[in-house]
Amino acid sequence: MKVMLLNGSPHETGNTYLALEEIAKTLKEDGIDSEIFYVGKEAVASCMSCGACSKIGKCVITKDRVNEFVEKMTEADALIVGSPVHYAAATGAITSFLGRAFFSGWRSGKNTFRLKPGASVAVARRAGTTATLDQLNKFFTISQMPVISGRYWNEVHGLTAPQVSEDIEGMQNLRFLARNMAYFLKCKEAGQKAGINPPVEENVNFTNFIR
Numbered sequence: 001m002k003v004m005l006l007n008g009s010p011h012e013t014g015n016t017y018l019a020l021e022e023i024a025k026t027l028k029e030d031g032i033d034s035e036i037f038y039v040g041k042e043a044v045a046s047c048m049s050c051g052a053c054s055k056i057g058k059c060v061i062t063k064d065r066v067n068e069f070v071e072k073m074t075e076a077d078a079l080i081v082g083s084p085v086h087y088a089a090a091t092g093a094i095t096s097f098l099g100r101a102f103f104s105g106w107r108s109g110k111n112t113f114r115l116k117p118g119a120s121v122a123v124a125r126r127a128g129t130t131a132t133l134d135q136l137n138k139f140f141t142i143s144q145m146p147v148i149s150g151r152y153w154n155e156v157h158g159l160t161a162p163q164v165s166e167d168i169e170g171m172q173n174l175r176f177l178a179r180n181m182a183y184f185l186k187c188k189e190a191g192q193k194a195g196i197n198p199p200v201e202e203n204v205n206f207t208n209f210i211r
């Protein structure tokens with residue numbers, strides 16, 4: 001089983017990376033593979049709402065790593081998103097990246113996200129973490145993804161790397177999160193082996209509240 005660890009920081013090996021690395025190490029101890037996937041330093045365009053993904057099964061914008069991520073995510077079993085806090089929110093890059101990844105993944109008709117557990121981690125010098133977590137978790141909760149938690153909100157604190165490594169409680173909480181994720185994945189696998197299948201989806205009623 002494999003967990004995608006999405007690094008939404010402009011710093012490839014900054015504090016967010018160190019947080020995800022702690023999760024990766026703990027998952028490995030529990031027998032779960034993972035991959036840290038970097039969104040990159042270059043600008044990430046937001047969704048153009050062109051609808052092309054419904055026809056071609058992937059995002060029409062190819063200048064960044066969104067399609068590569070969606071392909072890997074379709075094969076993976078779970079997702080943990082890490083973002084630094086920028087002005088009490090997730091970064092613009094990860095917001096654009098996830099918007100296109102979730103929309104094109106859904107429109108591709110492949111099972112990219114449904115019923116795969118998700119979690120998010122916010123990295124900040126000081127504040128804005130819980131608003132960031134709320135923002136990131138909304139991608140999971142519109143996609144039928146169970147949200148996994150730790151024993152505190154998933155936040156670690158530091159300004160420049162490797163300062164988050166000194167946030168003893170925050171890093172410990174990430175290990176709680178990783179172990180809870182591993183436990184959930186094993187339960188899901190055991191359920192599938194015992195013949196418990198995902199629920200069959202009804203035909204969806206898609207309305208704009210009125211018609």
Ligand SMILES: Cc1cc2nc3c(=O)[nH]c(=O)nc-3n(C[C@H](O)[C@H](O)[C@H](O)COP(=O)(O)O)c2cc1C
Nearest residue numbers: 009014015016084085086087088124125126127159
């Ligand atoms: C543009 C910008 C805005 C930021 N806004 C916040 C903020 O609102 N709250 C906060 O605590 N830290 C803020 N920070 C600090 C980062 O969240 C912090 O340095 C974090 O550890 C960076 O993680 P990284 O090394 O993965 O990029 C901001 C940093 C930048 C560059």
